[in-house]
Amino acid sequence: GAGVSQSPSNKVTEKGKDVELRCDPISGHTALYWYRQRLGQGLEFLIYFQGNSAPDKSGLPSDRFSAERTGESVSTLTIQRTQQEDSAVYLCASSDPHRSGANVLTFGAGSRLTVL
C-alpha cells in the first residue's frame, strides 16, 4: 500500500477484556515496529520484526502483551486482560533497511486504545 495502515483507529474497551490491533506495513518493507505512546509522552519500544529473524520482544511490558507477524506482511498486537494503564496510542512503523541502508521508519496513524 501507499502507507502504513492501522486498525482500529480508536478502540474503547472495558478493563479485563482482550484487544487486538492490526498493522499493514508498506509493501516490501521487511522491518516492522510497534511502539506505545501514552498521552504527552515519548515513543516506548514494544517489539521489532525483521524478515525471518526472531523478533526482538525486549520492550513488551508484561506477558499480557504479544505480537505476531505473518511473513513480511500484516502484524497483530494483542493485549490480554487489559488494564487502565494500557490506555495509549499504539503506533506501528515499517522500514526497508536493505534499500535505504538505514532504518527510515514510516509510521502509521496509530490505534488509540482507551481502557475504562
Next chain:
Amino acid sequence: GENVEQHPSTLSVQEGDSAVIKCTYSDSASNYFPWYKQELGKRPQLIIDIRSNVGEKKDQRIAVTLNKTAKHFSLHITETQPEDSAVYFCAANHYGGSQGNLIFGKGTKLSVKP
C-alpha cells in the same frame, strides 16, 4: 540494551532564534541516529538522520552533530519559525539480538513564539 536520554523536555524560543536539543546514548555499537518530528495529533516523521561515519550533517535550517567518543548527538534548528513548533524525538539503533531496532528518547516539546 540501548538507553537514549534527551534534554530538554521542553524548550521555548522566540521566532528567529536557534534551538538545540541534545541526546546521549549508551550502546557504543549504535551507528545510526535519526531525528523525528511529531506535530500535534500527527504521526512522527523523519526530518534528518546521521550515520556514525560523519560528524555533522545539514539540511537547510536543521543540522545534526555527532560525537561518538562522548556518545552524544544534537539537533540544531536555526532561524526558527512557528511551524517548527512540535515534539522532536531523537533515536539510536540497537544491535542487541537483532539488527536495526530503534530506541527513542522521551522527546522535546519545542514552542516557537511569534
